[in-house]
Amino acid sequence: MNRFVPLAHKSMVNLAPWDGELYFVEDFVSREEADSLYVLLRRDLAWREEEITVVGRRVKVPRLICWYGDAGGVYRYSGVDHMPLLWAETLLTLKGRLECFCGRRFNSVLGNLYRDGRDSMGWHADKEKELGPNPFIASLSLGAERLFRLRHNKTGETLDISLTHGSLLLMGGSLQHGWRHSIPKTREPKTGRINLTFRTIFSGI
Numbered sequence: 001m002n003r004f005v006p007l008a009h010k011s012m013v014n015l016a017p018w019d020g021e022l023y024f025v026e027d028f029v030s031r032e033e034a035d036s037l038y039v040l041l042r043r044d045l046a047w048r049e050e051e052i053t054v055v056g057r058r059v060k061v062p063r064l065i066c067w068y069g070d071a072g073g074v075y076r077y078s079g080v081d082h083m084p085l086l087w088a089e090t091l092l093t094l095k096g097r098l099e100c101f102c103g104r105r106f107n108s109v110l111g112n113l114y115r116d117g118r119d120s121m122g123w124h125a126d127k128e129k130e131l132g133p134n135p136f137i138a139s140l141s142l143g144a145e146r147l148f149r150l151r152h153n154k155t156g157e158t159l160d161i162s163l164t165h166g167s168l169l170l171m172g173g174s175l176q177h178g179w180r181h182s183i184p185k186t187r188e189p190k191t192g193r194i195n196l197t198f199r200t201i202f203s204g205i
């Protein structure tokens, strides 16, 4: 069983009642650091609009994205191949810190920029074959607080977590098989939010 227990943090509570592991660290980075990371990453990362095909129609993804990582780590989702840009310095530093914290290696990061409350992410699970049998994902949030909603595939039970500025969410074990997750649109006035999901791509799977 590919059960994940963060090496230095065995006391963290698994928030998933079953089928997987979900840990939340509210202040992974301090408010001051989160403020400056947000400004730097919003300005410097290569944010771009993406289009995907949904029932034969081209539609714009409701957020901006960017993809960085080791050379060769191609990742396919929503029918689109994502070729990584080579690591930006700030992302590499964050990756190192997350690797120490989690006791895991990452070789890529997907960035999502939600410009306001109209930007969102639909229901999905991160279980593409390139992520291995039980994907482990470290997800850092910067900027406006947004709701992260999980729904269990069989029972329909939902779990809500408020992803705050500077917080870290860890997803592991069978979570991506038992649950789907989303960032719903909101009518509340929201400023921008950056989310970075550090992942491990297993090439050649």
Ligand SMILES: O=C(O)CCC(=O)C(=O)O
Pocket: 110, 112, 121, 126, 139, 141, 148, 163, 181, 182, 183, 195, 197
């Ligand atoms: O923005 C978030 O916190 C969620 C990101 C996410 O679900 C993903 O990148 O797969």
